[in-house]
Amino acid sequence: MRFFELKKNLKKDFSGLKKTRVALLGDSSTQFLNQALRGYGYEVGQNLEIFEADYNQIEQQITDNSSELYQFDPEFLVLFQSTTKLLKSFYQEDKAGKTSFAENQKNKVSDWLEIMRDKGLRAKVICFNFPELDDSVFGNFSNKTSTSFIYQLRKLNFELMELARETKNLFICDVSLLQNRFGINHVFDMRNYIEADMVFSLDFIPSLAKSILDIMLANSGVFKKCLILDLDNTIWGGIIGDDGIQSIEIGDLGMGKAFSELQAWAKQLKERGILLAVCSKNNEEIAKEPFEKHPDMVLRLEDISIFVANWDSKVDNINSIKNFLNIGYDSMVFVDDNPFERNVVREHLPDVTVPELPEDPAEYMPFLRSLNLFETASFTDEDEHRTRQFHEEAKRVVLQKSFTNENDFLKSLNMTCTIKPFLDFDIPRVAQLIQRSNQFNLRTVRYSEDEVRKVAKSNEYFHGSFSLKDKFGDHGLISAVILKKIEKSLFIDTWIMSCRVLKRGVECLVLNKIIQAAKEIGFNEIIGEYLPTPKNALVKDHYLKLDFTPMADGRWILDVPQSQARATFIEYSGSL
Amino acid sequence: MNSEQVMQDVNKIFIDVLDNEAIVLSRETTAADVEDWDSLNHIQLVVGIEKHFKVKFTSQEIRSWKNVGEMCDALANSLRAISA
Numbered sequence A: 001m002r003f004f005e006l007k008k009n010l011k012k013d014f015s016g017l018k019k020t021r022v023a024l025l026g027d028s029s030t031q032f033l034n035q036a037l038r039g040y041g042y043e044v045g046q047n048l049e050i051f052e053a054d055y056n057q058i059e060q061q062i063t064d065n066s067s068e069l070y071q072f073d074p075e076f077l078v079l080f081q082s083t084t085k086l087l088k089s090f091y092q093e094d095k096a097g098k099t100s101f102a103e104n105q106k107n108k109v110s111d112w113l114e115i116m117r118d119k120g121l122r123a124k125v126i127c128f129n130f131p132e133l134d135d136s137v138f139g140n141f142s143n144k145t146s147t148s149f150i151y152q153l154r155k156l157n158f159e160l161m162e163l164a165r166e167t168k169n170l171f172i173c174d175v176s177l178l179q180n181r182f183g184i185n186h187v188f189d190m191r192n193y194i195e196a197d198m199v200f201s202l203d204f205i206p207s208l209a210k211s212i213l214d215i216m217l218a219n220s221g222v223f224k225k226c227l228i229l230d231l232d233n234t235i236w237g238g239i240i241g242d243d244g245i246q247s248i249e250i251g252d253l254g255m256g257k258a259f260s261e262l263q264a265w266a267k268q269l270k271e272r273g274i275l276l277a278v279c280s281k282n283n284e285e286i287a288k289e290p291f292e293k294h295p296d297m298v299l300r301l302e303d304i305s306i307f308v309a310n311w312d313s314k315v316d317n318i319n320s321i322k323n324f325l326n327i328g329y330d331s332m333v334f335v336d337d338n339p340f341e342r343n344v345v346r347e348h349l350p351d352v353t354v355p356e357l358p359e360d361p362a363e364y365m366p367f368l369r370s371l372n373l374f375e376t377a378s379f380t381d382e383d384e385h386r387t388r389q390f391h392e393e394a395k396r397v398v399l400q401k402s403f404t405n406e407n408d409f410l411k412s413l414n415m416t417c418t419i420k421p422f423l424d425f426d427i428p429r430v431a432q433l434i435q436r437s438n439q440f441n442l443r444t445v446r447y448s449e450d451e452v453r454k455v456a457k458s459n460e461y462f463h464g465s466f467s468l469k470d471k472f473g474d475h476g477l478i479s480a481v482i483l484k485k486i487e488k489s490l491f492i493d494t495w496i497m498s499c500r501v502l503k504r505g506v507e508c509l510v511l512n513k514i515i516q517a518a519k520e521i522g523f524n525e526i527i528g529e530y531l532p533t534p535k536n537a538l539v540k541d542h543y544l545k546l547d548f549t550p551m552a553d554g555r556w557i558l559d560v561p562q563s564q565a566r567a568t569f570i571e572y573s574g575s576l
Numbered sequence B: 001m002n003s004e005q006v007m008q009d010v011n012k013i014f015i016d017v018l019d020n021e022a023i024v025l026s027r028e029t030t031a032a033d034v035e036d037w038d039s040l041n042h043i044q045l046v047v048g049i050e051k052h053f054k055v056k057f058t059s060q061e062i063r064s065w066k067n068v069g070e071m072c073d074a075l076a077n078s079l080r081a082i083s084a
Helices: A003-009 A031-043 A058-063 A068-072 A083-091 A095-099 A101-118 A139-144 A149-166 A175-182 A190-196 A205-219 A256-272 A284-293 A314-325 A339-348 A361-370 A386-401 A406-412 A427-436 A449-457 A506-520 B003-018 B039-053 B059-064 B068-083
Strands: A018-026 A046-052 A076-080 A124-128 A170-173 A226-229 A275-281 A304-310 A332-335 A415-420 A461-470 A473-486 A489-497 A525-528 A556-559 A570-574
Touching: A003 A031, A003 A205, A003 B039, A018 A031, A018 A058, A018 A068, A031 A046, A031 A076, A031 A205, A031 B039, A046 A068, A046 A205, A058 A068, A058 A101, A076 A101, A076 A205, A083 A149, A095 A101, A101 A124, A101 A149, A124 A205, A139 A149, A149 A170, A170 A205, A175 A205, A190 B039, A190 B059, A226 A256, A226 A314, A256 A275, A256 A361, A275 A314, A275 A386, A284 A304, A304 A314, A304 A386, A314 A332, A314 A339, A386 A406, A386 A473, A415 A506, A427 A449, A427 A473, A427 A489, A449 A461, A461 A489, A461 A506, A473 A506, A489 A506, A506 A525, A506 A570, B003 B039, B003 B068, B039 B068, B059 B068
Parallel strands: A018 A046, A018 A076, A076 A124, A124 A170, A226 A275, A226 A332, A275 A304, A415 A570, A489 A525
Antiparallel strands: A415 A461, A461 A473, A473 A489, A525 A556
């Protein structure tokens, strides 16, 4: 998008969009970035309330207790330091200072983070890294001396990655990578810099705003979970039904390399936890043949969570993929070489992301990479196993069909559940579930990992994680509750569950454990609350179904002494 | 394209960038005469003009203009240089 278009958005109606408080601190002018952020926010359904600190006030805002930053209490803090300013301070250093420059700069950022943490700022910090600038003092020899600017800049970018790895609430906005894509002449406008200390060009600022919003959205639980692939002329060249397995282009044959690259990319995404689905107009048996037999295929059937090949409309097929995977349309990306299919899907399923794939397969990968479709805010061990879980799920579905009685089916699953208070080891997964769960989420409070750690340490809460296994496999950690002790009642602050385990009786088991916890400390009331979002209608009647009584203020109450444990078919161990 | 035709296009760009239909530029118009024509919007105006006419100004040129007339003359010169 162009900057002018983003600026025009500022006059549009933001009411009804999700509000997010963002602080913008820069060592250079930030006015255009401010406008572009708010304007781009409109495009992605966000009403960003932005506090823009005065020019070059990072240090003051962070160190002063009474600064506007702390009064504003942002959810996100954008920290923008420019390469031009970095160069200036580098030149002021003596030889020793130059050699330790990256280290010192990293420590400065790390000190700021610590100060903000000490002062109770909960914001997630989005820190820009530094696009490279060749100052032509050492030439290529820069790589051989630690006193050169480019040596220290690259080292600093690396140090910032290390710092982000260690610091949960720190995210890096990779401006350096953006500059690699667009080129320095596009990114910088020296005239703006000289005139107004504005380092970025107007043409570049929208890309920067998008990158920042990508990080924010991923942190708010808005991100892609599934890649749906067409087959013919999308993941291989040619038409399998006409050309046959020997003639499709893959590997070294014809344009094969372009398609192999796309497959290799999809495979990496799968290993990162993105679910792969196939949606193709084909005979299923013929369509599966390359996955089973072609030596050059990178993708195999076990990489695909759900394989749909038939002659029905792709809209219907994507709909059944969605139902099987139990995810929202807005978390799906559909890649198809056929403009007709793309347009039909766009028209009927506007929330599905449909990239306008270039005509030339050689351009597929450069184009898809440029979109940054799969931003994420976390990566845990469970992500790697997600596809396997769906294969196990397919077996369960087959088993379920063989039973007429639901209870007999549940019994036959041999389910076991492990219940634990939040332990260090589990907290990353708990936090991820809190970020991701949209449907089975009663109040949609998005705690960060740090906040979950605080809850785990506090005496004010009960907390518990639930991990489920059955005879087909391990679901892993699939549910969590946070209960706040308020006077003599237990308030269900958070109750989330993965939709993979709906209708297994887990929610009854969770309630039993909540009641048990209340009884142990002699509380007579459990209070629940449902806060509606566009996505959690699934649990609208959750408390009604569990025999809670409505209260005058819309919340729900359960009388502990009157309530009894509910029957489930789950063996369990442990408690909150 | 003469200075007058250039001025008409420039006027449209001002209306678009400053989002103000009432703007009527003359050769003598300066930043002080137009609401919202501050240094930030000036950058956007220059970028808008550069894109529209496919020209590029130097910082010194941009600084030297005293009013709209001088800006349009510089623009007309650049355009003549391109077509020549």
